[in-house]
Amino acid sequence: MKPYRDMTPEERHHEYAAVKAHYDELKALNLKLDMSRGKPGRDQLNAVSDILNVLTLEDCTSGSMDVRNYGNLAGILEARSMWADILGCQPSEIFVGGSASLQLMYDLVAKGMDFGLLHSEKPWNKVEGRKWLCPAPGYDRHFRITELFGFELITVKMTPEGPDMDAVEELVKDPKVKGIWCVPKYSNPDGIIYSDEVIRRMANLKPAAPDFAIMWDNAYCIHEFDGDFVPFDDILTLCREAGNPDMIYEFASTSKVTFPGAGISCMACSEANQAYLQKLIGVQIISYDKVNQLRHAKYLQNREHALEIMKRHAAILKPRFASVLNWLEKEIRPAGIGRWETPKGGYFVSLFTDPGLAKRTVALTKEAGVVLTGAGATYPYGKDPDDSNIRIAPSLPPTSELEQAMEVLCTALKLAALEKMGE
Amino acid sequence: MKPYRDMTPEERHHEYAAVKAHYDELKALNLKLDMSRGKPGRDQLNAVSDILNVLTLEDCTSGSMDVRNYGNLAGILEARSMWADILGCQPSEIFVGGSASLQLMYDLVAKGMDFGLLHSEKPWNKVEGRKWLCPAPGYDRHFRITELFGFELITVKMTPEGPDMDAVEELVKDPKVKGIWCVPKYSNPDGIIYSDEVIRRMANLKPAAPDFAIMWDNAYCIHEFDGDFVPFDDILTLCREAGNPDMIYEFASTSKVTFPGAGISCMACSEANQAYLQKLIGVQIISYDKVNQLRHAKYLQNREHALEIMKRHAAILKPRFASVLNWLEKEIRPAGIGRWETPKGGYFVSLFTDPGLAKRTVALTKEAGVVLTGAGATYPYGKDPDDSNIRIAPSLPPTSELEQAMEVLCTALKLAALEKMGE
Numbered sequence: 070m071k072p073y074r075d076m077t078p079e080e081r082h083h084e085y086a087a088v089k090a091h092y093d094e095l096k097a098l099n100l101k102l103d104m105s106r107g108k109p110g111r112d113q114l115n116a117v118s119d120i121l122n123v124l125t126l127e128d129c130t131s132g133s134m135d136v137r138n139y140g141n142l143a144g145i146l147e148a149r150s151m152w153a154d155i156l157g158c159q160p161s162e163i164f165v166g167g168s169a170s171l172q173l174m175y176d177l178v179a180k181g182m183d184f185g186l187l188h189s190e191k192p193w194n195k196v197e198g199r200k201w202l203c204p205a206p207g208y209d210r211h212f213r214i215t216e217l218f219g220f221e222l223i224t225v226k227m228t229p230e231g232p233d234m235d236a237v238e239e240l241v242k243d244p245k246v247k248g249i250w251c252v253p254k255y256s257n258p259d260g261i262i263y264s265d266e267v268i269r270r271m272a273n274l275k276p277a278a279p280d281f282a283i284m285w286d287n288a289y290c291i292h293e294f295d296g297d298f299v300p301f302d303d304i305l306t307l308c309r310e311a312g313n314p315d316m317i318y319e320f321a322s323t324s325k326v327t328f329p330g331a332g333i334s335c336m337a338c339s340e341a342n343q344a345y346l347q348k349l350i351g352v353q354i355i356s357y358d359k360v361n362q363l364r365h366a367k368y369l370q371n372r373e374h375a376l377e378i379m380k381r382h383a384a385i386l387k388p389r390f391a392s393v394l395n396w397l398e399k400e401i402r403p404a405g406i407g408r409w410e411t412p413k414g415g416y417f418v419s420l421f422t423d424p425g426l427a428k429r430t431v432a433l434t435k436e437a438g439v440v441l442t443g444a445g446a447t448y449p450y451g452k453d454p455d456d457s458n459i460r461i462a463p464s465l466p467p468t469s470e471l472e473q474a475m476e477v478l479c480t481a482l483k484l485a486a487l488e489k490m491g492e
Numbered sequence: 493m494k495p496y497r498d499m500t501p502e503e504r505h506h507e508y509a510a511v512k513a514h515y516d517e518l519k520a521l522n523l524k525l526d527m528s529r530g531k532p533g534r535d536q537l538n539a540v541s542d543i544l545n546v547l548t549l550e551d552c553t554s555g556s557m558d559v560r561n562y563g564n565l566a567g568i569l570e571a572r573s574m575w576a577d578i579l580g581c582q583p584s585e586i587f588v589g590g591s592a593s594l595q596l597m598y599d600l601v602a603k604g605m606d607f608g609l610l611h612s613e614k615p616w617n618k619v620e621g622r623k624w625l626c627p628a629p630g631y632d633r634h635f636r637i638t639e640l641f642g643f644e645l646i647t648v649k650m651t652p653e654g655p656d657m658d659a660v661e662e663l664v665k666d667p668k669v670k671g672i673w674c675v676p677k678y679s680n681p682d683g684i685i686y687s688d689e690v691i692r693r694m695a696n697l698k699p700a701a702p703d704f705a706i707m708w709d710n711a712y713c714i715h716e717f718d719g720d721f722v723p724f725d726d727i728l729t730l731c732r733e734a735g736n737p738d739m740i741y742e743f744a745s746t747s748k749v750t751f752p753g754a755g756i757s758c759m760a761c762s763e764a765n766q767a768y769l770q771k772l773i774g775v776q777i778i779s780y781d782k783v784n785q786l787r788h789a790k791y792l793q794n795r796e797h798a799l800e801i802m803k804r805h806a807a808i809l810k811p812r813f814a815s816v817l818n819w820l821e822k823e824i825r826p827a828g829i830g831r832w833e834t835p836k837g838g839y840f841v842s843l844f845t846d847p848g849l850a851k852r853t854v855a856l857t858k859e860a861g862v863v864l865t866g867a868g869a870t871y872p873y874g875k876d877p878d879d880s881n882i883r884i885a886p887s888l889p890p891t892s893e894l895e896q897a898m899e900v901l902c903t904a905l906k907l908a909a910l911e912k913m914g915e
Contacts, residue, residue, distance in 0.1 A: 138752050352598065
């Protein structure tokens with residue numbers, strides 16, 4: 070096949086007829102498939118369900134404390150040590166949260182709003198025209214938190230190395246810019262790993278705001294599905310070395326290690342930040358669920374053992390991503406109407422269609438029974454300026470259905486491209 | 493023994509010498525006992541530790557949904573139904589939270605601050621001079637939340653029937669008064685149950701503020717330790733009937749049913765409030781821990797079965813409270829230097845010393861190795877205007893130590909009283 074843009078009008082007309090006929094066939098199948106969110110599939114959940122009965126009464130009372138009773142705001146030592154080993158920081162820099170790191174992130178922004186962070190001159194709710202940097206495409210739930218709290222969301226371009234750091238360095242000269250969202254490893258949705266250079270520049274930022282916060286959502290810190298664990302520098306150390314010890318807040322969870330929304334989460338930050346924040350957090354909770362903390366610490370143990378368990382997920386995810394990439398290579402590459410990265414970890418494939426095709430493609434896909442993340446969702450305010458990015462989440466549907474879903478998506482994109490070119 | 497106030501100076505002098513000598517003996521024992529917080533004792537935790545392994549993989553996938561994956565913000569049907577049965581409201585009025593109802597309460601006040609509640613004209617952070625009603629003595633953690641958010645805390649007197657409703661009805665005429673803290677059953681610390689009349693007047697309040705919030709912390713809803721379950725009207729229904737459907741937010745948790753800080757919590761409120769709040773809560777979390785929700789729903793089932801399990805706690809708590817009351821009857825009643833209620837549920841005995849003795853008594857008790865809740869802690873800003881209230885929490889120490897602790901407390905109070913009377 071020729072790239073569509075090199076076809077003659079007549080060739081395109083023929084191609085359109087063929088693609089349209091195929092699309093109509095697929096539509097007639099009345100599919101009901103969901104590739105909208107990064108939800109692990111049932112086989113993945115089954116692979117780690119042995120955690121359910123791993124914890125004994127003896128465990129509960131024989132560790133650093135009786136986890137069945139009140140106390141220990143920052144979490145039990147076993148869980149703090151486990152997270153410190155996974156992230157490469159110190160146990161004293163870990164606060165263990167509940168079943169959702171998103172909640173810890175929301176809560177940090179809320180604390181900034183209501184009381185200010187450690188170095189704030191005033192609470193953010195008193196800062197008119199407050200702004201937040203949003204490397205995009207990015208994670209819609211991140212953007213929605215800062216949108217809800219009335220920040221102006223500033224889009225920063227993502228590159229294959231991470232956020233455009235020239236832009237970031239320029240933007241942080243504005244003291245109203247209070248923070249940035251980052252998913253540094255297997256970024257959501259691009260699946261890229263920030264380069265050493267980007268990470269170094271991030272740690273060395275000199276923001277005008279003394280309370281600028283890097284929200285370092287290390288959601289996929291041990292989530293390789295293709296190849297070995299990729300070592301990753303501890304961002305807390307880098308920030309400390311750069312003279313910015315209190316600028317960084319790192320988050321992680323076991324939502325894609327054990328059970329989504331039923332695991333444990335953490336926030337890693339400097340001891341000064343821990344002291345400041347725990348004083349505030351202590352008003353809202355006595356501690357998060359320590360029984361579940363111990364259950365996870367026993368099950369996952371440390372980074373090495375957690376990586377062993379992650380191989381179970383990798384074995385299931387690798388062929389799914391291969392299937393997605395295979396369909397794109399086979400159907401979209403020759404037509405020359407899109408580009409994408411080839412992730413080796415994380416939960417997404419980020420497809421960039423030719424400009425102006427994403428919304429129509431997602432709509433056509435939906436019409437044919439396959440739900441994707443809404444076009445634009447990966448951008449601030451849900452608005453993709455190029456109408457180009459489509460986030461593909463291949464983990465949930467069974468493999469056979471994934472093939473069908475990708476066939477629908479590729480056909481829909483080709484149809485959208487041909488429609489736009491006037492058939 | 494005569495009441496101290498009826499003694500002659502010489503009799504008091506003799507009594508002082510005897511009490512002081514006894515106090516010094518107790519001090520020499522170098523005790524280290526803790527009656528400061530309402531923490532269940534180890535025997536109570538053991539009595540419900542069978543919950544640890546009650547949940548099977550089969551359960552996780554065969555209920556209303558696969559609880560191991562993301563989704564279902566308000567909680568699983570099984571848990572919502574269980575809470576509805578316990579509280580007497582509808583499942584649609586239940587939001588299931590994480591391991592701490594305190595967090596749900598903090599979060600509701602925070603949402604009022606940042607965004608306003610359903611009927612707010614503006615967020616509370618824009619209301620200069622905002623106020624909150626605090627029936628006292630009450631729960632220090634409640635007061636601290638509204639203090640942190642900059643409310644002026646208005647003390648309302650507690651009576652043996654509940655808050656002084658004449659005062660409350662008068663105070664809510666001020667539109668800056670945005671809410672009230674209540675522990676309606678086995679109140680913390682007095683251990684009294686609000687009378688039907690108080691509850692009816694509470695539901696029929698006509699506050700000037702359209703966004704006035706009754707924070708109904710039903711922490712001890714099924715926590716009788718002496719006698720049968722005391723039925724309790726559903727406050728949501730009463731408020732609805734009074735034309736105040738959205739004024740009420742009820743909270744409960746299993747922290748003193750299964751494991752403190754490792755159970756599940758809930759917020760019950762009108763469907764209109766649920767719709768408004770869930771839209772906001774959905775930005776901060778995808779759902780609380782549904783695996784733990786199912787674990788608890790299976791273990792507790794419904795009110796009837798939960799009450800069966802509560803009998804295990806009652807059997808342990810009843811003799812402890814009897815011991816506390818016995819010491820007070822034996823040592824303090826004859827001296828005529830204090831009064832108290834006789835609770836049949838909850839976690840506290842609230843001792844009112846003669847005015848001006850609480851701080852000194854708690855200090856003397858501490859010197860002799862027994863930690864009590866700080867004097868004043870049960871009042872807004874930690875300041876008891878009469879310096880009279882001491883909260884006794886008898887659940888944690890082993891029974892033998894409880895006897896010693898009470899001996900220390902009674903001796904310290906007698907010493908403080910005699911000191912004040914000039915021996």
